Amino acid sequence: MRAEDITGLILAGGRGSRMGGVDKGMQMLKGHTLVQHTMSRLGPQVGSMLINANRHLAEYAALGLPVVTDTQADFSGPLAGFMAGMRACQTPWMLTVPCDSPLFPLDLAERLGQAIEAEQADLAAPVTLEDGHARVQPVFCLLRTSLQPSLAKYMAEGGRKIEHWLQQHRHALVQFHAPADSKAFFNANTLAELKTLEP
């Protein structure tokens, strides 16, 4: 899969309730905002990028990327961000990445893309090992943009779980177990967790 065929979607549209209701993408880490960290890691892996946000739209737009908002302002979860991205996406593939995981793998698109090709799948997501248990990380999802009608239907019926929707399609699960990957999917849900990433 060629990087040019993938649009990276940065998910920054959540409520951030565990962080006190702040806009997570705009929180600072090592002198840059979380959304800037995400842009620098994702940019080299994809042909273009979009930001999904529901607040501080002018600040996000100032980063130079198109900003897409959820159509309904009811914070119905990450899949609402997937929908907003798929509507705007102009490439056959889209890779979603949350803005609160600034250590995600630099070869995420490559490894998910390889699995999709090997398994002729329509979606792929990473699997990590946590305390010996496999854990799917479905918010990091490489998916075929043409699945948009399927997602629209799933959400119209009240579905909100990424993993549940993913299972309706041919999907590849890609193990990220190497020591180098062990902290890669760390996500900062609280200010205390964010602080642990500072040197």
Ligand SMILES: Nc1nc2c(ncn2[C@@H]2O[C@H](COP(=O)(O)OP(=O)(O)OP(=O)(O)O)[C@@H](O)[C@H]2O)c(=O)[nH]1
């Ligand atoms: N567009 C959109 N994205 C969301 C929504 N809820 C969560 N997300 C995104 O999904 C990813 C994972 O979200 P969480 O960390 O579970 O949720 P959060 O809203 O950021 O934070 P909490 O309110 O503390 O759960 C993040 O990138 C969020 O920005 C939503 O309602 N709409």
Ligand SMILES: [Mg+2]
């Ligand atoms: Mg989170």
